[in-house]
Amino acid sequence: MGKDTLEIAINGLKLVLIFLMMVQAVPILVWLERRGSAFIQNRFGPNRVGPLGLLQLLADAVKFLTKEDFYPRTAVKTLFYLAPVFALIPATLAFCAIPMSTPIQVAAFDAFGSSWGPYVFKIQGFDISVGIVYILGMSSLAAYTILMAGWGSGSKYSLLGALRASAQTISYELALGLSIVGVILLYGTFDLTSMIQAQEGALHFQMMGQTVTSQFLPNWGFFYQPLGAVLFFAATFAESNRLPFDLAEGEAELVAGFHTEYGGFKMLMFFIGEYGHMMVASGLFAAFYLGGYALPIPSWNPAAVLHWSTELLGSKESGSVLAAIIHFLSFNIKFGLLLWIFIWVRWTLPRFRYDQLMDLGWKTMLPWSLANAMITAVGVYLASVAMV
Amino acid sequence: MPLGGIIFLALFILAFGVFLIFLARKIGGRKPGPAVKFEAYECGITGVAKKDTKISVKFYLTAILFILFDIEIIFMYPWAVTYRDFIASGQGAFVLSAMFIFLAVFIFGLFWEIKSRALEWD
Numbered sequence: 001m002g003k004d005t006l007e008i009a010i011n012g013l014k015l016v017l018i019f020l021m022m023v024q025a026v027p028i029l030v031w032l033e034r035r036g037s038a039f040i041q042n043r044f045g046p047n048r049v050g051p052l053g054l055l056q057l058l059a060d061a062v063k064f065l066t067k068e069d070f071y072p073r074t075a076v077k078t079l080f081y082l083a084p085v086f087a088l089i090p091a092t093l094a095f096c097a098i099p100m101s102t103p104i105q106v107a108a109f110d111a112f113g114s115s116w117g118p119y120v121f122k123i124q125g126f127d128i129s130v131g132i133v134y135i136l137g138m139s140s141l142a143a144y145t146i147l148m149a150g151w152g153s154g155s156k157y158s159l160l161g162a163l164r165a166s167a168q169t170i171s172y173e174l175a176l177g178l179s180i181v182g183v184i185l186l187y188g189t190f191d192l193t194s195m196i197q198a199q200e201g202a203l204h205f206q207m208m209g210q211t212v213t214s215q216f217l218p219n220w221g222f223f224y225q226p227l228g229a230v231l232f233f234a235a236t237f238a239e240s241n242r243l244p245f246d247l248a249e250g251e252a253e254l255v256a257g258f259h260t261e262y263g264g265f266k267m268l269m270f271f272i273g274e275y276g277h278m279m280v281a282s283g284l285f286a287a288f289y290l291g292g293y294a295l296p297i298p299s300w301n302p303a304a305v306l307h308w309s310t311e312l313l314g315s316k317e318s319g320s321v322l323a324a325i326i327h328f329l330s331f332n333i334k335f336g337l338l339l340w341i342f343i344w345v346r347w348t349l350p351r352f353r354y355d356q357l358m359d360l361g362w363k364t365m366l367p368w369s370l371a372n373a374m375i376t377a378v379g380v381y382l383a384s385v386a387m388v
Numbered sequence: 389m390p391l392g393g394i395i396f397l398a399l400f401i402l403a404f405g406v407f408l409i410f411l412a413r414k415i416g417g418r419k420p421g422p423a424v425k426f427e428a429y430e431c432g433i434t435g436v437a438k439k440d441t442k443i444s445v446k447f448y449l450t451a452i453l454f455i456l457f458d459i460e461i462i463f464m465y466p467w468a469v470t471y472r473d474f475i476a477s478g479q480g481a482f483v484l485s486a487m488f489i490f491l492a493v494f495i496f497g498l499f500w501e502i503k504s505r506a507l508e509w510d
Binding site: 008011012015081093126154155171184185190355359366377 | 390461476
């Protein structure tokens with residue numbers, strides 16, 4: 001067994017683990033959504049199955065499995081059955097490129113009868129240098145699954161819902177792509193890990209030839225790109241078809257949009273895809289604007305945490321494991337709060353009308369994100385000229 | 389090179405999904421019923437669904453405009469990522485003004501589109 005084989009096996013296991021973690025996060029999020037909506041609307045929500053209704057989703061999964069398998073007579077069967085399977089792929093592949101923690105450094109370990117050299121275990125599916133471009137490309141493939149479902153169902157509601165959903169997705173992709181231009185200008189890289197590293201330390205501004213440093217605020221992208229952050233977050237709501245932008249499944253007009261004809265497990269897979277897109281959006285937002293996995297206190301940057309945990313545990317390897325766990329928890333807290341905002345907004349804001357949605361995307365968010373990119377370009381230029 | 393990982397994960401998810409659908413189909417089964425049960429849903433009475441449903445031309449227009457604008461945005465990405473290098477080598481003002489000329493065309497196109505009512509939904 002060569003070194004390559006071991007590395008391939010470890011990476012394969014890691015990818016599968018990330019995918020299964022995403023899948024198992026969905027029941028928790030659905031539970032959070034139902035309990036959260038009940039909390040917001042002064043109801044109880046599911047509270048019968050298990051403690052706090054936590055086992056409700058397990059019961060739902062059993063029910064989904066035993067549902068009769070149905071496809072309409074007019075359906076294109078291949079597309080109809082493949083659409084929910086393909087719905088899982090774009091979000092998972094995009095999520096795997098988001099760094100979730102600092103790497104674990106292994107100096108040497110013994111396995112399979114021989115010793116293996118230094119190994120860096122990244123808490124990230126794939127480390128791609130063009131991270132953002134890859135994630136945008138992957139997550140926009142979701143439009144195809146929606147069209148497959150809409151056309152494959154052979155139902156008018158599905159087709160209309162799919163058309164609406166894809167038109168909405170592509171319209172907001174413009175604002176999304178342009179708001180990311182501001183981020184790229186700010187950090188000068190496509191790589192998410194470098195972006196997170198650029199946000200370490202305390203917040204500082206150049207003003208009139210002198211540097212103003214904040215004592216307690218971290219150097220997060222949010223303070224440099226407030227408008228870009230808001231535009232990005234709003235556009236991701238439309239990308240993942242969440243309220244207030246869930247025109248694709250406006251039940252008053254379209255029954256359930258592109259998944260009208262789906263039920264049981266196939267429906268559940270569309271759900272996993274939708275929540276997967278929320279997870280990608282939250283992970284990206286954390287990496288772009290909230291310092292990624294880094295702790296929110298300027299002096300506790302990842303290097304300082306690694307130093308502290310190495311001194312605490314006495315060995316470099318266990319120190320890096322502890323640091324990775326701390327940063328993973330930090331990432332997950334940011335990630336969870338952002339996902340909660342998705343749920344919170346869904347149960348707070350009413351749905352738009354379709355023309356309002358398109359107007360907002362093309363006539364408001366596109367010009368504003370363009371302005372944001374231009375202002376950032378001028379700002380970066382002026383800051384660099386002032387420094388020289 | 390993560391390409392192998394990407395292909396591996398995509399195939400794994402495909403197998404996982406196909407397995408789940410197959411399992412659900414085996415357990416759930418498919419019971420016979422009157423012909424109307426297998427029609428696509430359309431509000432309750434017998435459906436008239438046909439594939440040649442007429443679709444608003446706005447959707448095609450949106451798709452075409454999306455492609456135009458998306459390509460223009462994609463042109464901004466390499467510019468944005470090399471911008472700091474250009475500033476460091478003293479060509480910042482040139483690159484910035486070049487992009488502003490490009491964006492002027494972009495903005496002109498956007499306003500022309502709005503003015504020609506291509507983005508009106510009724």
